[in-house]
Amino acid sequence: MCQSTWHDFLRGLPKCEHHVHLEGCLTPELIFQLAEKNNVQLPDPKSEPAYESIQTLTARYGHFSSLDDFLHFYFIGMSVLNQESDFADLAWAYFLKAHADGVHHAEVFFDPQVHQDRGIPYETIVAGFVAGCKRAETELGLSTRLILCFVRHLPVESAKKTYQDILDSRHFESDIIHGLGWSSTEVGPPKDMYREIYASASERGVRLTAHAGEEGDPTYISTALELGATRIDHGIRLVEDPVLMERIAKEGVLLTVCPLSNVQLKCVKTVAEVPIRKFLDAGVKFSINSDDPAYFGGYILDNYCAVHEAFGLSVAEWRTIAENSVSESWIGDERKAELYKSIEVHVAKFAELA
Ligand code: ADE
Numbered sequence: 001m002c003q004s005t006w007h008d009f010l011r012g013l014p015k016c017e018h019h020v021h022l023e024g025c026l027t028p029e030l031i032f033q034l035a036e037k038n039n040v041q042l043p044d045p046k047s048e049p050a051y052e053s054i055q056t057l058t059a060r061y062g063h064f065s066s067l068d069d070f071l072h073f074y075f076i077g078m079s080v081l082n083q084e085s086d087f088a089d090l091a092w093a094y095f096l097k098a099h100a101d102g103v104h105h106a107e108v109f110f111d112p113q114v115h116q117d118r119g120i121p122y123e124t125i126v127a128g129f130v131a132g133c134k135r136a137e138t139e140l141g142l143s144t145r146l147i148l149c150f151v152r153h154l155p156v157e158s159a160k161k162t163y164q165d166i167l168d169s170r171h172f173e174s175d176i177i178h179g180l181g182w183s184s185t186e187v188g189p190p191k192d193m194y195r196e197i198y199a200s201a202s203e204r205g206v207r208l209t210a211h212a213g214e215e216g217d218p219t220y221i222s223t224a225l226e227l228g229a230t231r232i233d234h235g236i237r238l239v240e241d242p243v244l245m246e247r248i249a250k251e252g253v254l255l256t257v258c259p260l261s262n263v264q265l266k267c268v269k270t271v272a273e274v275p276i277r278k279f280l281d282a283g284v285k286f287s288i289n290s291d292d293p294a295y296f297g298g299y300i301l302d303n304y305c306a307v308h309e310a311f312g313l314s315v316a317e318w319r320t321i322a323e324n325s326v327s328e329s330w331i332g333d334e335r336k337a338e339l340y341k342s343i344e345v346h347v348a349k350f351a352e353l354a
């Protein structure tokens, strides 16, 4: 953990989180608890020993070999969510933690297709997560945005059904679904599998992001941009294509970087290998995020601290990161002005570090 004054500075620095999967906030404790409550059968420990106990599952999470190895556990984990209140409680648990870590604004992902696939209605999932978001806004003063992610391991037809559910429920018009993203297995399925959906959503003015350049090479990033994404989730392999990196810097595309996730999923060996310094030097905007905190051993503040330990950034650099996180948030100018002001006030309190 970073030195105490720096820790206080980083904890209190007003943060925007843009990359957290609500289902990635399901801790092993909660998985076992909800499985019992909802009568959901977890895998037999004879075939999947990780599910012997909370302790064995936690220990297994420390040894992911790749994104797909992690996703196997992630999709089992989310199978315990059944009732609207399960979704609401999960979101609330995340917001409480985020608030304690200094998050003022959170844009959160969820993966409805995976729940719908096992018979949970779209309305139940959305109503639960919206209730969690509303509670965070009322009780914690956070601003929130819900981003629906399509999952690349399921057929595109499944995504089209979910897209139709959004249209039927008019969730774009009512701003219940603030944006779309895609996630899950990166390398394998066609890079442009959501071309039709993204074209339709673009026409409606829906904000688009995409997981790209996590395990996949920079062409996954350029394809996402070609399909209309204006933000890239992860994007760490961007450094392999200097021309694309220059374009991303020029266009102000935000990368939502998740350092501890990258280490846990073996995309990099250490946080020091995440191209934070290269992005700063190239003027690439990025935010620092937790991705799946219950699986990767750290929430957003742990990620901030790990970056500070690896790169020893200055107060001015942290301020730039915090301000870029505000400028590229999917919120209005009034809320942005409030957040800039709180950053300014916070930084002024830590003049001794400058
Ligand atoms: N879904 C949850 N976490 C993910 C990640 N890191 N990459 C792709 N899909 C995900």
Ligand code: ZN
Binding pocket: 019, 021, 183, 211, 233, 291
């Ligand atoms: Zn992610």
